Amino acid sequence: MKVLVTGGAGYIGSTTALALEEAGHTPVILDSLLTGPRQFVGDRIFYEGDIADRALLKRIVAEHPDLDCTIHMAARIVVPESVAQPAEYYRDNVAKSLELFDELVALGKPRVLFSSSASIYALPESGFEVDEHARLDPGSPYARTKMMMEMVLQDIAAATDLRAIILRYFNPIGSDPGLHSGIYVREPSHVLGQLVLTAQGQRDTFTITGTDHPTRDGTGIRDYIHVWDLAKAHVAAVERFDEVLDTVDAPSVVINVGTGSGVTVRELVAAFERVYGAEVPLSEAPPRPGDAVGSYANVDLAHKLLGWRASASLDEAIDTALAWGRKRKEILGYE
Numbered sequence: 001m002k003v004l005v006t007g008g009a010g011y012i013g014s015t016t017a018l019a020l021e022e023a024g025h026t027p028v029i030l031d032s033l034l035t036g037p038r039q040f041v042g043d044r045i046f047y048e049g050d051i052a053d054r055a056l057l058k059r060i061v062a063e064h065p066d067l068d069c070t071i072h073m074a075a076r077i078v079v080p081e082s083v084a085q086p087a088e089y090y091r092d093n094v095a096k097s098l099e100l101f102d103e104l105v106a107l108g109k110p111r112v113l114f115s116s117s118a119s120i121y122a123l124p125e126s127g128f129e130v131d132e133h134a135r136l137d138p139g140s141p142y143a144r145t146k147m148m149m150e151m152v153l154q155d156i157a158a159a160t161d162l163r164a165i166i167l168r169y170f171n172p173i174g175s176d177p178g179l180h181s182g183i184y185v186r187e188p189s190h191v192l193g194q195l196v197l198t199a200q201g202q203r204d205t206f207t208i209t210g211t212d213h214p215t216r217d218g219t220g221i222r223d224y225i226h227v228w229d230l231a232k233a234h235v236a237a238v239e240r241f242d243e244v245l246d247t248v249d250a251p252s253v254v255i256n257v258g259t260g261s262g263v264t265v266r267e268l269v270a271a272f273e274r275v276y277g278a279e280v281p282l283s284e285a286p287p288r289p290g291d292a293v294g295s296y297a298n299v300d301l302a303h304k305l306l307g308w309r310a311s312a313s314l315d316e317a318i319d320t321a322l323a324w325g326r327k328r329k330e331i332l333g334y335e
Helices: 011-022 054-063 079-084 086-106 141-159 191-199 227-239 241-248 265-276 300-306 314-332
Strands: 002-006 026-031 045-048 067-072 111-117 163-169 171-173 206-209 224-226 252-257 282-285
Touching: 002 011, 011 026, 011 227, 026 054, 045 054, 054 086, 067 086, 067 227, 079 086, 079 141, 086 141, 111 141, 111 227, 141 163, 141 252, 163 227, 163 241, 171 227, 171 314, 191 206, 191 265, 191 314, 206 265, 224 227, 224 314, 227 241, 227 252, 227 300, 241 252, 241 300, 252 300, 265 314
Parallel strands: 002 026, 002 067, 026 045, 067 111, 111 163, 163 252, 171 224, 206 282
Antiparallel strands: none
16 A cells, blocks of 8 residues: 655654554655654655645656555644744645645545644543543644644535545654654653653753643643554554445544543653653743643544554653654754
8 A cells, every 4th residue: 555644754754654664555755844854754755845736746646646545744733833823833734734635636536644633622521531522622723723624624525535534643752663763853842852851961950831730730631642553543544444434434534542541741750750760850830822731532433443552651652752862863963
């Protein structure tokens, strides 16, 4: 099977491309390299360009008429940046995706696997577990772009030949088992990346942002999924694409992808220190703009439709994140 992966030079995109290869499939990468490093593409089939470039999309399909599916991962993803620069997020994540979907339908390549986000969920009224029918209330421009694109895909699928599986990611962490790629930004905004930087001595302290949330210890709660498990969920969705939609008897479906367990920031810090073998200096601060209290996934539907469950432990994911932190200078040229 040949699969177009937009954003395939990114963290999750490159990991998913590797998982596709290990399952016997051929990824075709489309990436503007706006953020993703060229090193993550390796020797894969690669087109450098924009997802809204219709001429380029026509060329890709002409050169690869056997494309079976598109995994659309290309997006801007930094929540505080989206608060500061909303126009860029709506342009790149919404307007350009519309062009991509419309052109894929016109080219007769209607199967789309879309990367959405658990950040679109509202704070649950009781507990923190959310299933795919839970109330939505995206708290940042980034999250709103994801919710918008879910709606767009569902509407286009209802009106055209487009077919969509929408995966709502929770919080990917770690690296692939062979440490081929991982977090690449110099100053990662997410919790585990900040912990790794602190452990490496590149930051004086790790800052817990938000300590008065209505959780068991006052810090935000997340569902941290090993990125390799997340990548394998994409492989399962690609391989079962038509079967999944036949089962639900609909042109589109939303599926949570997480572990099914909630971990607070303080609990993550404790796990990190356990794996790292030393304490990390801590400080506290108010929540950042757009930060959500959080939730964790009900993953029953993923198991039912994809035959998939996360298998890696939190400690295993943290261990690969630390290992990638030690190796990334070798691949990217910087720590």
